[in-house]
Structures are given as C-alpha cells and as structure tokens.
Amino acid sequence: MMQATKTIKKRKVKGDAGWGYTFIAVALVIFALFTAYPVASAFIISFQEYKPLGSTFIGFDNYVETLSDSLFWKSIRTTIVYTILTVPVALFLSFAVAILILPLKKWMQTTFKAVFYLPAVASGVALSVVWLWIFDPMPSGILNKLIGTVGADNQNWLGSSSTAMLSLVLMAWLSSHGTSIIIYLAALLGIDNSYYEAADLDGATFLQKLRYIVVPCLKPTTLFLLVTGVIGSFQVFQNAFLMTGGGPDNATTMVGLLIFNNAFKYFEFGKAAAQSLILALLIAGVALVQFKFLGKEVEY
Amino acid sequence: MLFKNHASNSMTKYIRNGTITLLLLIFALATLFPIYFMIISSLGDPVEAGAMNYSLFPSKISFASYKFFFDYSAYSLRWLFNSLIVAGTVTVSNVFFASMAGYAFSKIQFKGRAFLFTLLLIAMMIPYQVTQVPLYILIVNIFHIQNTYSALILPGLVSVYNIFLAKQFMGSIPKEIIESAKMEGCNQFQIYWRIILPLSKTVLAVMAILTFMENWNTFFWPFLVTNTMDMQTIQVGLKNFRFANTTYFAPMMAGATISALPMFVLFFSLQKYFLEGVTVGAVKG
Numbered sequence: 401m402m403q404a405t406k407t408i409k410k411r412k413v414k415g416d417a418g419w420g421y422t423f424i425a426v427a428l429v430i431f432a433l434f435t436a437y438p439v440a441s442a443f444i445i446s447f448q449e450y451k452p453l454g455s456t457f458i459g460f461d462n463y464v465e466t467l468s469d470s471l472f473w474k475s476i477r478t479t480i481v482y483t484i485l486t487v488p489v490a491l492f493l494s495f496a497v498a499i500l501i502l503p504l505k506k507w508m509q510t511t512f513k514a515v516f517y518l519p520a521v522a523s524g525v526a527l528s529v530v531w532l533w534i535f536d537p538m539p540s541g542i543l544n545k546l547i548g549t550v551g552a553d554n555q556n557w558l559g560s561s562s563t564a565m566l567s568l569v570l571m572a573w574l575s576s577h578g579t580s581i582i583i584y585l586a587a588l589l590g591i592d593n594s595y596y597e598a599a600d601l602d603g604a605t606f607l608q609k610l611r612y613i614v615v616p617c618l619k620p621t622t623l624f625l626l627v628t629g630v631i632g633s634f635q636v637f638q639n640a641f642l643m644t645g646g647g648p649d650n651a652t653t654m655v656g657l658l659i660f661n662n663a664f665k666y667f668e669f670g671k672a673a674a675q676s677l678i679l680a681l682l683i684a685g686v687a688l689v690q691f692k693f694l695g696k697e698v699e700y
Numbered sequence: 701m702l703f704k705n706h707a708s709n710s711m712t713k714y715i716r717n718g719t720i721t722l723l724l725l726i727f728a729l730a731t732l733f734p735i736y737f738m739i740i741s742s743l744g745d746p747v748e749a750g751a752m753n754y755s756l757f758p759s760k761i762s763f764a765s766y767k768f769f770f771d772y773s774a775y776s777l778r779w780l781f782n783s784l785i786v787a788g789t790v791t792v793s794n795v796f797f798a799s800m801a802g803y804a805f806s807k808i809q810f811k812g813r814a815f816l817f818t819l820l821l822i823a824m825m826i827p828y829q830v831t832q833v834p835l836y837i838l839i840v841n842i843f844h845i846q847n848t849y850s851a852l853i854l855p856g857l858v859s860v861y862n863i864f865l866a867k868q869f870m871g872s873i874p875k876e877i878i879e880s881a882k883m884e885g886c887n888q889f890q891i892y893w894r895i896i897l898p899l900s901k902t903v904l905a906v907m908a909i910l911t912f913m914e915n916w917n918t919f920f921w922p923f924l925v926t927n928t929m930d931m932q933t934i935q936v937g938l939k940n941f942r943f944a945n946t947t948y949f950a951p952m953m954a955g956a957t958i959s960a961l962p963m964f965v966l967f968f969s970l971q972k973y974f975l976e977g978v979t980v981g982a983v984k985g
C-alpha cells in the first residue's frame with residue numbers, strides 16, 4: 401500500500417515537471433532570444449570593431465578608448481548631476497505630498513492620487529512636445545512670461561548650456577512624482593496606529609512623530625524608491641534626446657544618450673556595447689553602495 | 701493618527717485641512733498645467749506661430765488643428781492603428797504567457813526552477829542599453845524583419861517583470877486548492893485555466909493595463925526598427941511630425957493630445973487598477 405502511493409506520488413511529480421517546462425517554454429524562448437542572447441552578444445561585440453560582414457576582434461580597444469574619452473566622463477558627470485538634482489528632490493516632494501494627503505477624506509485622497517499620477521499616463525513624446533513650448537525662448541514663451549512677472553530676465557531655456565540641464569530637471573520634478581506619492585501613501589497607511597497612540601501618551605509633537613515613527617517605518621520604502629529612482633535616472637535617454645538632443649555643447653548628453661549616439665548615429669556598435677557594459681557595472685555598483693549604507697536596518 | 705484629530709477645537713481642524721488642501725491644489729495645478737496647456741492649445745487654429753501669444757483660456761474651440769495633423773501624412777490614422785495592434789498583441793501575449801510562467805514558477809515543482817527564476821531576476825537588473833545594440837543587430841541583420849510588425853512585437857511578447865508579478869501573486873494562492881483539484885483529476889492546464897486564472901483576475905488586470913500603457917507610450921524601439929511612415933507607431937509619428945512642422949504650434953499640440961488621449965480615457969475608466977498597479981510591484985520588493 402505504502403509503496404503504491406509512493407509510485408503514484410512519484411509519477412505525479414514527474415508528470416508535473418513536464419507541465420512546468422511546458423508552461424515556461426514560451427517565456428523561456430523569448431527570454432533566451434531577446435534578452436540572454438543579446439547580453440552575451442554585447443560582451444562579444446564590445447571586443448570587436450563591428451562590421452555587418454565579419455567583425456574584427458580588437459581586444460580591449462573599445463574599453464580603453466572609452467575610458468580615455470573626455471566626452472564619456474563628461475556624460476557620466478552630467479548623468480550624476482542630473483540624478484542628484486532629480487531623485488532626492490522628487491523623493492522629498494513625494495514624501496511631503498503623501499504626508500499632506502494622509503489626513504484627507506478617502507475620496508480626496510483618491511482624487512489627488514489620480515491627479516498626480518496623470519502625467520505618468522501621457523506618453524513621453526507628447527509631454528516633450530508640450531514642454532518644448534513651455535520652454536519657448538521667445539519673451540512670449542510660457543515660462544519666460546512667468547519669470548518675467550517677478551522681474552527676471554528672458555532665458556533661452558533649452559538653447560543655453562547654463563539652463564538646459566535645469567530645464568530638464570524642472571520637467572522631471574513636475575512629471576515624475578506620481579508613482580512615488582502613491583507608494584509612499586500606501587506605506588503611510590500601513591503604519592500601525594498603536595505607534596501614534598503610544599507617542600500621543602508621551603505627549604509627542606507632530607514633528608517628533610514624523611521623526612521617530614514615520615521616517616523609520618518608511619525607510620524600506622524610501623530605499624526602494626531611491627534605488628529604483630537612481631537606476632532609472634542613470635539610464636535616462638528620452639527627454640534629453642527629444643528636448644535638447646544632448647546639446648548645447650553636450651551639456652545634457654547623458655550616458656544613455658551618448659551610447660545611443662555611438663550606436664545609431666555613428667554606428668560604432670563595439671564602442672556602444674563597451675560603454676553600455678561599463679554603465680551596467682556602474683549601476684550595479686551604485687545600487688550595492690546604497691543597499692550597504694542605507695539598508696543596514698531594513699528588514700524585508 | 702499622525703495628525704491629531706481629537707483636537708478639542710474643530711476650528712483648528714478646518715483651518716489645518718484647508719491649508720493642506722490649498723498646498724496640494726497648488727502642486728496639483730503645477731502638475732496638471734502641461735496637460736491642460738496641451739489640450740487647450742490643441743483647440744486653436746492651425747496657423748504658424750511667429751511671435752504669437754499663448755492664451756491659457758480658449759477664446760474659441762476649433763478642431764482644424766486636428767484635421768491638420770491627420771492631413772499631414774496619409775498614414776496618421778495608421779499610426780494609431782499600428783500602436784493599437786502592437787500594444788494589444790503584446791498585452792494579450794503577456795497576460796497569457798507571463799501568467800502561465802508565473803504559475804509554473806510559484807506552484808509546480810521541476811528541476812532547475814530556482815536557477816531559472818534567479819536568472820530572470822538578474823536579467824531584470826541589466827540596463828536596456830546593454831541589449832539595445834545586439835537586439836537591433838538580431839532583428840535587422842540576422843532575422844531581416846526590420847520595419848515589420850514582428851520586429852515591433854516579438855521582443856515584448858513576455859516580459860520578465862510580468863512573470864515576476866504573476867509569481868508573487870500566485871504564490872499566495874493556498875496549496876490546498878490545487879491539491880484538491882488534482883484529487884478531482886484535473887491536469888495542470890485545467891488547474892491553471894479554471895482555478896488559477898479566475899483567482900488572479902486583479903493582478904492580470906493590473907498587468908494588462910500596465911503592459912498596454914507601456915507599449916502604447918513606448919518610443920525608443922519602434923523608432924529604431926521602423927523606417928517607413930506606414931509602419932510607425934503614433935509616438936514615432938508624432939516625433940516626426942514635430943520635426944517637420946516646428947512652427948505649427950496648435951497642430952503639434954493636437955498630435956500630442958491624440959497620442960495621449962486613449963491613455964487618459966483608459967486611466968479614468970480603470971483608475972483603480974492603474975493605482976493598484978503602482979503599489980503591487982513595490983510591496984516587499
């Protein structure tokens with residue numbers, strides 16, 4: 401009897417394994433073809449001078465060239481500046497807005513969430529078209545009119561190297577906080593009321609509760625948003641490509657755009673592949689550092 | 701509560717909530733302004749914008765700029781159709797195959813399961829810049845399917861993120877349900893089809909919506925692999941329209957509105973799933 405059930409069980413497990421492989425088959429083929437193969441291929445291409453009919457192997461030349469290229473380092477610096485200006489500010493704004501939404505009635509919470517999320521629904525191309533006109537350098541341009549009311553001078557927003565980066569940053573501040581607001585709010589609603597009650601008994605003020613309850617409880621959320629934000633920011637391409645084309649004088653050429661230009665403007669596939677792998681390494685490094693320094697007390 | 705709601709004096713509470721609402725409204729206005737500006741301006745006349753004055757309030761409502769946008773290319777409508785085909789196919793395929801893989805990874809025992817899943821997770825962290833060049837070479841120089849629907853659709857058929865989403869959700873379905881279905885003589889496909897899918901409706905809806913939105917809005921890949929107007933998606937078409945008509949302000953806004961409007965409609969009718977979709981991937985990352 402025992403043996404009989406054992407064989408049945410065995411057969412079942414065996415049969416199930418077949419189903420398992422069948423169920424992941426399509427996903428696995430797509431993954432192998434369009435992710436795994438390209439990653440492996442990127443390594444090979446990065447050691448080659450790519451030509452459609454037979455590439456030549458050139459060792460580490462692409463890497464050496466990249467690391468001694470001042471434009472590459474400039475693009476890294478630009479990317480870091482952009483990240484520092486956008487990610488922490490966006491996080492702080494989202495945090496503040498989520499705190500402000502919290503005491504409101506349910507329907508108002510939902511309405512504000514929807515409003516702040518709306519720009520994320522519109523396509524990046526559509527938004528870039530709109531922002532291009534907001535940054536119109538003519539005195540009649542929207543933003544120039546706005547700063548004109550406080551007496552500031554007319555600016556050539558996207559066309560001058562001193563304001564082009566600022567313009568992209570401003571655009572990011574106003575169109576990319578929806579997701580983090582919603583995530584922060586969900587985390588805030590998840591904080592147990594008993595913490596606040598205990599704090600109230602001790603006579604804690606609003607700021608003390610914020611400092612000693614909310615900030616520590618939201619640390620995993622902050623870490624998550626910070627890491628994903630930084631990773632996303634290091635790969636940023638579209639806004640620079642559509643709004644400034646990287647200019648003027650490469651003031652807004654971020655790594656993502658530089659790699660794109662090398663690949664599809666100059667068709668230097670080998671160089672682009674090498675640069676993309678350096679970028680991947682850089683991103684992994686930054687993510688690790690963030691986890692190490694900020695993730696110490698975070699439990700998952 | 702973080703905020704004191706037992707404040708003895710209801711006046712203070714009203715003032716506090718009023719101030720909060722006011723602050724939020726200001727921020728909301730700044731957030732919504734570009735979208736408002738886009739829609740309002742699209743209703744203007746299709747004239748060249750020399751030293752024109754932008755008006756923040758419409759003096760008249762005209763759809764001539766929309767007509768201008770559609771008249772620009774014989775394929776303007778086709779761009780919308782292409783976007784619909786691509787986003788629709790990719791969405792259906794993801795809902796079906798990603799949920800299937802997610803179920804296998806969460807509930808079926810097979811050799812190499814943990815290894816394969818870890819491989820997928822690692823791949824998710826690789827920036828897309830790494831794959832863009834080899835993927836382009838694969839599609840254009842090896843498969844020779846540049847400028848076809850296959851080129852637009854194939855790489856997106858099953859996304860790792862969606863597999864991950866499905867696996868996370870299905871992992872919480874009690875094992876007993878599956879066991880008892882087995883006792884009743886269901887095979888794994890029947891279990892997947894009749895039990896797992898109906899139980900996972902919410903996560904599948906979230907997945908479908910996010911996938912559709914992402915693929916409707918995507919610009920980079922269609923821009924790379926299409927080279928004739930008839931195969932472009934609406935985002936690529938809009939970009940080309942912009943470059944060809946740099947001074948036509950209102951038609952440009954009309955084009956932008958056309959590209960964004962389907963997502964707005966979808967968002968307002970299925971808001972709950974959109975907002976749920978934001979948090980579902982973030983919880984216990």
